[in-house]
Amino acid sequence: MNAALYLIPPLAVTVSLLIRAEMLDRQRQVYFFKPLSTLLVIAMALLSLLEPRQNPTYFVGVVVGLVLSLGGDVALMFRSNKAFVIGLLLFLLAHVAYALTFSLLSRFSAWDALTAAILLALAVGFYRLIRPGLGNLRLPVIAYMAVISLMVNRAAATLFSPAFSSAQALMVTLGAVLFYLSDMILAANRFWKPWPYHHLSLALYYGGQMLIALGASYFGQW
Numbered sequence: 001m002n003a004a005l006y007l008i009p010p011l012a013v014t015v016s017l018l019i020r021a022e023m024l025d026r027q028r029q030v031y032f033f034k035p036l037s038t039l040l041v042i043a044m045a046l047l048s049l050l051e052p053r054q055n056p057t058y059f060v061g062v063v064v065g066l067v068l069s070l071g072g073d074v075a076l077m078f079r080s081n082k083a084f085v086i087g088l089l090l091f092l093l094a095h096v097a098y099a100l101t102f103s104l105l106s107r108f109s110a111w112d113a114l115t116a117a118i119l120l121a122l123a124v125g126f127y128r129l130i131r132p133g134l135g136n137l138r139l140p141v142i143a144y145m146a147v148i149s150l151m152v153n154r155a156a157a158t159l160f161s162p163a164f165s166s167a168q169a170l171m172v173t174l175g176a177v178l179f180y181l182s183d184m185i186l187a188a189n190r191f192w193k194p195w196p197y198h199h200l201s202l203a204l205y206y207g208g209q210m211l212i213a214l215g216a217s218y219f220g221q222w
Helices: 003-023 027-050 056-076 081-104 110-133 135-160 166-191 198-217
Strands: none
Touching: 003 027, 003 198, 027 056, 027 198, 056 081, 056 198, 081 135, 081 166, 110 135, 110 166, 135 166, 166 198
């Protein structure tokens, strides 16, 4: 059994406890469980080094993205506009790392134009929804939406890449989509309408990051 899979149960526990802490506003517990959960995902990627086949480009790119995400997670624990902008920047860089990694290991095709058109339509519609609440954060949010859309587009391109198996490409694509959805929920809660259960989006976020990290362990399999 793949060694990284053994970290799924503890990750499920820490994410559940993190969601509970967020909903009960127990900030000290958030400070503990949030970085711990991200560190577990990083450990999943690192455990791919134990597998017989590796792709250095994917491994390095994903680990860089996860480390940047860890920084973003820490920044967003502090509830201020400055911390939010720092977190936004770190996650934007994480998406750049992911998008570059997926691009280096995939090829451009007509499918990219279709997914780009869908993502553009979603981004424009969502931006119109949250625009009244953005204030002076309009440009940073537009930049972030553009980069995360690019990341999902490049993740979907792995479905047609010979570097990935079908199951592995599905993991990467689904992981990117889950990450995208989690960010949309958080943005809608912050800039449109507050939702008391928005912390549940953390399950989508960590599920997405987990699938992207696990992808490093399955080169040459399935």
